[in-house]
Amino acid sequence: MLSIKNISKTFHAGTVNEKTALRNVSLEMKSGDFATIVGSNGAGKSTLFHAVTGAFYVDGGQIILDGEDITFKKEHLRSRDIGHLFQDPLLGTAPHMTIEENMALAYMRVSGKHSPFGRVTKKDKTLFREKLALLDMGLEERMKNPVGLLSGGQRQALTLLMATVVTPKILLLDEHTAALDPATAEKVMKLTKDIIAERGITCLMVTHNMHQALETGNRTLMMNDGRIILDITGKERESMTVDTLLEKFREQAGTRLDNDRILLSGR
Secondary structure (H helix, E strand, O other): OEEEEEEEEEEOOOOOOOEEEEEEEEEEEOOOOEEEEEEOOOOOHHHHHHHHHOOOOOOEEEEEEOOEEOOOOOHHHHOOOEEEEOOOHHHOOOOOOEHHHHHHHHHHHHHOOOOOOOOOOHHHHHHHHHHHHOOOOOHHHOOOOEHHHOOHHHHHHHHHHHHHOOOOOEEEEEOOOOOOOHHHHHHHHHHHHHHHHHHOOOEEEEOOOHHHHHHOOOEEEEEEOOEEEEEEEHHHHHOOOHHHHHHHHHHHHOOOOOOHHHHHHOO
16 A cells, blocks of 8 residues: 655755754555654654655655655645644634535545646535534534634544545644644544544544553554664553553663653653
8 A cells, every 4th residue: 555665765865954854764564554653843744744745855765655756746636545633623624614625625536626727516515514514513404604713623633524525545643632632632543543433534643641552443553763672563552661661662762751741641
């Protein structure tokens, strides 16, 4: 499904601000895999996602999605196949447009109705209403309301729905519940799991919560200094605790995990 082969990325090469963010990263994701990713700030987690989405071209290596080499494919073309949610709920929607208009934009971008003559039909609007009703937030009754009037949790749930209104080839979740209050975060996370399980979506999810990293999906990856240093699956993952995961990190990285947010949420 997703094959990442020895990709590297250095920003501001040759200057005093030179920063190597990815170092020969390789990863194989099978169809239906749901992998969580943890690591310190600056480990390369979000940079890896941006490499996959095409926010920049990698310096070396190859990215293949569903058999297609997308290494140098433009970002807006990749977006038809890749769903991407950010930590900030404000990034995934257009606040001055209505819920219906946001849904329509997302649907037209990925459904093939992206020509100048494409339009949203009555049938499409019925589909939007049905999808919104699944969120159990009453948004199906507010389709004409500007998205800017919604709470952060409602906007993130809407963004999740927009990213999956047509099933993507892969879904990238970059700490998409971290900015929400605990109750709302739990609700959005449940929606996420339900949608992924129902559709069999291949997913990569960055999280700062160590328990969540071990309990969600079927794989746990850990990044450090631009590399994937751990890839845990199967019985090893099932028997692993937060403490043993942290110890594994110390063994592989030669240092302690220095992100207080991770350590606090991991207990």
